[in-house]
Amino acid sequence: MRVIRGRAASVEADRAVTRALADDVRETGEAVVRVWTPHRQVAFGRRDARAEGYERAKRAAEARGFPPYERSVGGRAVAYTGHTLAFVRVEPVADLRKGTDERYDRIVRELRGAFAQLGVDAYEGEPTDAFCPGAHSLSVEGAGKVVGVAQRVAKGAAQVAGIAVVRDHAEVAEVLESVYEALDVPFDASTVGSVAAAGGPPDSETVGRAVESALVGDRESSVEELR
Numbered sequence: 001m002r003v004i005r006g007r008a009a010s011v012e013a014d015r016a017v018t019r020a021l022a023d024d025v026r027e028t029g030e031a032v033v034r035v036w037t038p039h040r041q042v043a044f045g046r047r048d049a050r051a052e053g054y055e056r057a058k059r060a061a062e063a064r065g066f067p068p069y070e071r072s073v074g075g076r077a078v079a080y081t082g083h084t085l086a087f088v089r090v091e092p093v094a095d096l097r098k099g100t101d102e103r104y105d106r107i108v109r110e111l112r113g114a115f116a117q118l119g120v121d122a123y124e125g126e127p128t129d130a131f132c133p134g135a136h137s138l139s140v141e142g143a144g145k146v147v148g149v150a151q152r153v154a155k156g157a158a159q160v161a162g163i164a165v166v167r168d169h170a171e172v173a174e175v176l177e178s179v180y181e182a183l184d185v186p187f188d189a190s191t192v193g194s195v196a197a198a199g200g201p202p203d204s205e206t207v208g209r210a211v212e213s214a215l216v217g218d219r220e221s222s223v224e225e226l227r
Contacts, residue, residue, distance in 0.1 A: 001219045003212060004034040006226035011039045011069055017226065021090050022157045031091040033221075035212040037204050038080045042175060043071040045132075048183055057182035064175045075150060076132045076185060079175050081168040083204045088161035089215050096153050103151060104136045107160050107215070111138055111147060114214035118207060120200040122146060129188040131176050132163070144169070144193025164211065167202040169194035 004021070008014040014036075021032050042061035048054055049070050057077070058068035066079055080086070089107065093099060108124050115122045115138070126137035130145040138147035149162040165172055173189035180187035196202035 001216055001221045002030060002032040003216060003221045003223045004032060004226065005036065005212075005223060007036045007038060008226060011041055011067065014038060015069075015071075018088060021088070022154075022159060025090045025092050025157045026155060029092045031089065031219075033087075033089045033212060033215045035085060035087040035208045035215070037083060037208070038086050040066060040080060040082045042066040042068050042077055042079050042179060044068060044077045045071060045075050047075065048077050051183045051185075053182040053184055057179045060178040060182050061175060064178065066175050072152070075134055075148075077176065077179050077183070078132050078148065078163050079172045079179075080163070081171055083167050083202075084172070085164040085166055085204060085208050085211065086161070087164065087208075087211055087215065088159055090157055090159045092156060093153060093158045094156070096156075099158065100151060100153065103158060103160050104149065107149060107162075108136055108138065110214040110217070111149075111162075111164075111211065114210040115146075115195070115200065118195065118200040118210055120146075120195055120198045122198075127188065127191040129186045130191040131172070131180075131187065140193055140198040143198040144191045146193045146195060146198065164207065165192065165194040166204045166207050167194050167196040169197050 061068045122138040132148040136149040139145045173192040177189045
């Protein structure tokens, strides 16, 4: 399994790295894991881009110092502060119709194990009106939603990806409150949690390595650093 570390020089270049991983997996048949801290931004989903208030939402993000971008994987808008983690595991698949639930169950189990090692007891689920709502989120009792997970399967490769709020949950909540209001999407800012708020480490590298290790598991891996 390949492990990719680091981020590219810009949001566009960084996204190109992740897009290329799916092509690599299709060509080589070798799975890949990437865990990193994307550049500061609000990443909008395709449903957001079709909403009547999309332009207002982008202006609201920009006004708070979060450049807006549209992403192809995932649901509603998410915010990256520069300390927020993104993760993805891309694996080859022979049948696009099989394995979706199993991949979700596996990554949720692995992420819960990673957080447990960091002293954070996360459960599968989320509060009402959480950011980027989804059935496979991870939350912490009394601290809010910490992780959102999504999946995309196409042309022989399955991408299971997500976001983990390490710290800065108040800043994430503030920008998303204005963004979701513009999009007319229900959102309760108090539901945004973080690893740090749940008693875990506030350091993105520490949390990232724990997540990376969990996603790799016991498979032999080679590490590549982005330059």
